[in-house]
Amino acid sequence: MKKHLFILLALSLGFSSNAFAADRDLGGKTITIANYNNIVEPDEKFTTYEEVLWEYRHELMDTHNFTFEQKGLGTWDTMLELFATSSLSGNPAAEIFRMDPRFTIAAMNSGLCYDLATLDSIDIENPMWLDTTEEMMTRDDSVYGVFTTFAPRRLLFFNKRLFEEAGLDPNLPYDLQASGEWTWEAFEEISQKLTRDIDNDGLTDVHAMVFDHAKFFSMAVLSNGGSFVEKNEDDMFYNNLSSPETMEALEWAAAYAQKNYEIFPTNWKGQTAMFINAQAAMVIADDWETATIKNMDDDYGVVLFPKGPNATEHVVFTQDSAWVIPNTYSKAEAEDIAFALKMWMALPPEYDDPDAWRLASYANYRDDRAVDETLALAREPGVAKVDYSTVIGAAVNTNLFINKIYINGLTPVESVEAINAVWQAELDKVNGVPGIVAPK
Template sequence: MNHKFALYIAIVTTALVGCSGNDSTETVAPTEITAPTSEASVPVRDLGGLVVTIASWAEVKEPEVKVNAYDEALWEYRNEMMEKHNFKFEELALTKWNETLELFSTSTLAGEPAAEIFRFQSNYQASAINSGLAYDLTKVESINLDDPIWHEQVIEMSTVGDAVYGIAVEFEPKMGLYFNKRLFEEAGLDPDLLYDLQASGEWTWDKLWEISEKLTRDTDNDGVNDVYAQSLNLSRLFHIATLSNNGSYVGRDEDGKYFINLSSPETMEAFTWAADYIAQDFDLYPENWAGIDQLFLNAKVAMHIGDEWQAANFNREMEDDFGFVCFPKGPRATDYVVGMSDATWVIPNTFSPEEVEDIMFALELWNTPPPGYDGPDDWMTPFYPSYRDERAVEETLAIMFNPANAKIDYQNFIAGSVKTDGVASDVYWRSKTPAESVESMTPIWQVEIDKLNAAGNK
């Protein structure tokens, strides 16, 4: 396995000046040389024992046994920075994911925030931003919000007017396509076919349909399919199809107003395609929703719409080799798209500007790659152990982690109030056409959109 590491070499050049040896009596003024300031002469920023806590629903602790060299370097660097700058950093499970907003609001209003930073699941991000209790990060002088370390789509989602109330360093790619290489071979397909199509730009809805026909097979000729193309996750299929066709469920205009985008040509085309796809019997529906991943693990289906984090589970539990690609492009898209709905960090506005400067300084240090892993491709290093091949990391994740390929859908902002996957359910059970389902849902969604816009105007 080849890893790319950046090599930085400092070259010090000494200029030698000699006399010409002539009889000239001209006086030459000496050149004033200013010695560069050494790193050692710059005062170390002392945070005075500050403890920065992220309030989350999961605890992140330094593992006793590091799984690889990257983890060793990362925690060594973090501990070195904490000692050097005299601070501590921790992420604690102080609340449940759906109770973070309550903890943030009550403790901040009481003037005693339960943490320096709160982690919000995307369903509650808008409420946190519009609460009037979040600190405007554009006022933090010591950080640059345009720095690549801060994810630009997260900042865009967290912007209200000229203010930015949320931040994150990365997001977890949502809704890529896992595939079983053995089942591809048994269907007469190259096991790396999807990688090759993705690399050539030919990975499209039409290709998925064509491949699904070959993967769905009755292997014992009893009239019942034994292998299906996909496990059927209705909400994910409809949503990633929408994003991959340059559509969305909820958009936001130039004035920051949210609007329902279900009836847009891009979204309606995606709904129609997804409805036609599931009507072909390409996918297998599990007996219960919790068993959908098991269908892929047990080789009952050849493909599976899943998130990046699932790779580690598949790698640990799956007997067959698997690959991972983006969902194919729809006809209205020019590039592959990855869904985005990860958590966002918010700082309470009860902290003083000086305190927030220190909090953000510590947060940036905590998320800085360790020396030796800060080259342009070194971010890939921690991902290799989760996959069976390098193409998943070097090709697919390279696309997915490019912010330009992350599609924002503000439907997450209302997902806690309305059933945003209702279109898929209505269509699957044949109760409505996509157009009829959108028409019936629009008034219900509009109520929540109006609330969202009203809160943003406060």
């Protein structure tokens, strides 16, 4: 997989730098991204694209007189501290820091991120930057971080052989998704048929789903137009658990979990393995997990989660990192840093195609419909969704909330009542003001 990292990164952008200023000189500066690991030019290029990409990057560095590097200076959970301590000292450890989604809001609230909206060298509205990251990192008219690599999460993988053995068309989820009929109701009907006692001993031999209850409940909420935590027009976060859309989704997910369609793994890492071993016909997994799933014996397909009755379109969950620049730099310095970042993340002109990302994705999936239909749908405007609960802080813990329903047997209403005060206290802390509530 490592040999594909640069392809996946660049192809996901769909943008080249051919419109950028050709005569800009950065004076030999070295621009460093503080990453979780070193990302260097591979000694051996495995594809024509890699050869073209690195040749293009060297050309850009020569033309604009700069050096760009990505160094492993921290881990996902130490990067915020490195960013804060080094920036406060007046000597940032890097020009750009990669922030894990769980720390993006904390980074923004630290007051140490440069407002990228004030820079001329980076067009925030350019399609090379993810809309979801921009939305997350916006406060009033200021934007404090950008990112490029789109990674769809919580996709629904299905085993085609088990569908056929249950008397179902192996491409049924694809067809329902294409027709707009991939709904909770259709999903439940399919789940009932997939859950089978093959040898008539009274025990279920094949389940519909390997169950990660945290992922299932959260996708039910998103797929019905709900959310755990929302942001109002004043950029203040509020608890959205009691909204009609969210409560309906929680009730449906809780009811689904009572029907014996699911098999619960013995450890939290076991979901994918149980799907690969055909113990269940479906599993919710992230795009990156195709590295393992694609080698399974059975054929499989991939669709988005079915939509709820309050939704008009399908959704996919995403959880974006953010690149931030310390505000200790002068405007001239920040302009150069932003310019170098834009250069480095650009596509070579010959690969400047909005659909270029497909080339890398085909090799990671078993059939073309996963790419041409499901991943293409995931990239349509408004389909990718972020729930703000993922970036608020440890106290807003959706897993513990869902555990109260699925494991402890509380009703959704009882579970909401049990955590409301804890969540509100954390949201007040993040907002910096008391008592922000959902809009009427």
